[in-house]
Amino acid sequence: xxxxxxxxxxxxxxxxxxxxxxxxxxxxxxxxxxxxxxxxxxxxxxxxxxxxxxxxxxxxxxxxxxxxxxxxxxxxxxxxxxxxxxxxxxxxxxxxxxxxxxxxxxxxxxxxxxxxxxxxxxxxxxxxxxxxxxxxxxxxxxxxxxxxxxxxxxxxxx
Numbered sequence: 001x002x003x004x005x006x007x008x009x010x011x012x013x014x015x016x017x018x019x020x021x022x023x024x025x026x027x028x029x030x031x032x033x034x035x036x037x038x039x040x041x042x043x044x045x046x047x048x049x050x051x052x053x054x055x056x057x058x059x060x061x062x063x064x065x066x067x068x069x070x071x072x073x074x075x076x077x078x079x080x081x082x083x084x085x086x087x088x089x090x091x092x093x094x095x096x097x098x099x100x101x102x103x104x105x106x107x108x109x110x111x112x113x114x115x116x117x118x119x120x121x122x123x124x125x126x127x128x129x130x131x132x133x134x135x136x137x138x139x140x141x142x143x144x145x146x147x148x149x150x151x152x153x154x155x156x157x158x
Contacts, residue, residue: 012073023066092148114145
């Protein structure tokens, strides 16, 4: 992977938090019965035996298998969705520019606001950011965003 590229495996982990937690507990839970420790009033731990032997050469098979599953999901789902979103964004941006000439920053806001509000620009956002646009322009811009992010089975995507 090229330098500076972020591989968003954490998104897959967050979507499957229970599986992620289970993979961590597969390592830590068995150790709870082996490590002799006490906690003081402030929650500080004191370990009374030498647990180093269990940490020197741990069997991380479960964690590696889980990580592989998360990486696979990232490649097959997260990256595909992100690329589709970016492609839709580029097409939508061109459609918006064909309707109204505005700075990229405003186009970004318009698209984001519409996507956050089920395809519509809220009255509050319109008044605070797009007061110079006519009703007709707003209607056409909302349609452009809706068309750009149309999903066959669920309306808006992103």
